[in-house]
Amino acid sequence: MKRSLHWMILALFLLAACGPKPTPGVIHIRLPLGYIPNIQFAPLYVAAQRGYFSDAGIELELAYMDENQAAALVGANNLQFAVISGEQVLLARAQGLPIIYVAAWYQQYPVSVIAKTGQGISAPADLRGKTIGLPGLYGANYIGLRALLHAGGVNESEVTLDSIGYTQVEALTADRDQAVSVYTNNEPVQLRSLGTSLSELRVADYVQLASNGLITNDATAAGNPRLVRGMVGALLHGISDTIADPEAAYQISLGYVDTLAQANTAVQKQVLATSIELWKADRLGKSNPAAWENMQAVLLDMNLLTQKLDLSRVYTNEFLP
Numbered sequence: 187m188k189r190s191l192h193w194m195i196l197a198l199f200l201l202a203a204c205g206p207k208p209t210p211g212v213i214h215i216r217l218p219l220g221y222i223p224n225i226q227f228a229p230l231y232v233a234a235q236r237g238y239f240s241d242a243g244i245e246l247e248l249a250y251m252d253e254n255q256a257a258a259l260v261g262a263n264n265l266q267f268a269v270i271s272g273e274q275v276l277l278a279r280a281q282g283l284p285i286i287y288v289a290a291w292y293q294q295y296p297v298s299v300i301a302k303t304g305q306g307i308s309a310p311a312d313l314r315g316k317t318i319g320l321p322g323l324y325g326a327n328y329i330g331l332r333a334l335l336h337a338g339g340v341n342e343s344e345v346t347l348d349s350i351g352y353t354q355v356e357a358l359t360a361d362r363d364q365a366v367s368v369y370t371n372n373e374p375v376q377l378r379s380l381g382t383s384l385s386e387l388r389v390a391d392y393v394q395l396a397s398n399g400l401i402t403n404d405a406t407a408a409g410n411p412r413l414v415r416g417m418v419g420a421l422l423h424g425i426s427d428t429i430a431d432p433e434a435a436y437q438i439s440l441g442y443v444d445t446l447a448q449a450n451t452a453v454q455k456q457v458l459a460t461s462i463e464l465w466k467a468d469r470l471g472k473s474n475p476a477a478w479e480n481m482q483a484v485l486l487d488m489n490l491l492t493q494k495l496d497l498s499r500v501y502t503n504e505f506l507p
Contacts, residue, residue, distance in 0.1 A: 197473055199475050212240075213413060216247045218256035218268040220398075223248075223443040225458050226371060227292075228435040229465075233424030242416030248442075253325075254278075257401070257437040261285050265278040266406045267417055272396025272481050273329045273490075276337045280491055284404040287501040288470040289418045289502035291425065292397035294464045297330025301365040302358065303383045310338025310387060317346040319354055319363035330389040333484050337392040358382070371460040379453045388466070394474060396481040396501070397464075411505065422470045429462050473501045 230248065233239055239246040244345065256268035257275070261283030270294075275287045275430055301307040307316070313335060320327045335342060350357050354366035354373050359382065370372060374386055391393065400421055402414055428435040436455060440490050446454060478497050485491040 211235075212243055212245050214245045214247065215239075215267060215417065217250045218251045218259070218265065218270075220251070220256065220270060220477040223249050223445075225436065225439050225443060225446060225454050227442075228432075228439045228458060228461075229421065229424035229428045231439045232427050232435050233420045235438045235441070236424075236427070237461040238420035238423045239416075242409055242414055242420050242496055244413070244420065245274060246420075257283060257285060258326050260403050263403050263405050266413070267400060267401055267402050269398060271326050271329075271398050272478070273326065275396070275401060275500060276478075276482060276485055276495060277490060279495055281343050284378050285401045286404060286407055286499065287396070287399050287473065288407065288505045289400040289421060290397065290416055290467075291399045291421070291471075292464050293467040293474075294370075295326075295330055295333075295393075295397045296370045296461075296464050297367060297389045298370045298374060299331060299334055299365050299367050299387045300358065300377070300384050302361075303385050305364050305385070307365055307385050307387070308406050310334045310392060311340060313338060313365065313387075314340045314344050316364045317348055318365045318367060319348045319350040319357040320367040321352055321354075323347065329367075329395075329481075329484060329488075331367040331479075332488055333395060334387055336487060356481050369395045369439050371457050371464060375453055375456045375460060378393065379450065379456070388416075388490040393480055393484075394477045395484065396473065396477040399473070401472075407502075409507075414505045415507075418471060420507050422507065425465055425470055428458075429466060432458055432462060438503075471505070471506045472503055 234246050253270040253274045257270055257278040259265040260268045261278060269291065275285060278285050299313065306312060318331065320331060332342065348363050354368050355376055357363045358366050358377065370388055374384060377384055400418060407414055436458060478501055482491065482494060
């Protein structure tokens, strides 16, 4: 009897050891994005809908806030991740915030300067003497414009900058400004849908700059690399799926963007198609060292950085699948 009980206990122990492992604890992640709900975030909606985050043990909550606020929260470890632009990573790191860029989402810097074709602007040098509208002297629109001016050998003092908030479409349509700095996958699509003939200078055609991507902080990267890999992998899976099947991504996005169903479908699908062209890469998520060197050079030229940073602490490719 004792021997039988002994073997029964041993058998139960072995079955328990070989059986299903306990489900690891789910981690709630609040992920800030630098804009309102929009079709441009389709890869995140796809990844959430298809369970790529939950497969990695992540319960994802999307938040929408200013990039500076997001960088500060991640730097203080109040949040563990955010999606922000490359220049914001460098500026935050220069202020001592311990954030690090772990996956490139946009492979091309998504800023253009556009003008009506009658303005005769076909190259960056043609911006000399022009009045250019932009949200203000901050953010990606300003950084991208300065990069274009530099590419054309034009000093900022040789143009007139008009801070107009996010009213570039109205400003150009009404001829308030001769050119405007915009997001490549937004205002040009809107204006062309209205029948406006445009000339467009894409920053990415003249210089490669570090663009929007996923950041974390040093503490999370060092203390929970599995979590970082899970976030990166889910995001990249969503990007890959969206590139492969934009129509399915659009349909999924309808459940996440309240205004999408009432918007112009053709325009919104073109916004998605243009965005996809900015995301494509031979290896999704990979940061190009030259893009970071170029971005740092632009910020130094603008005196937004006073000295070079150790770029090995600014970005990494070690968490890519």
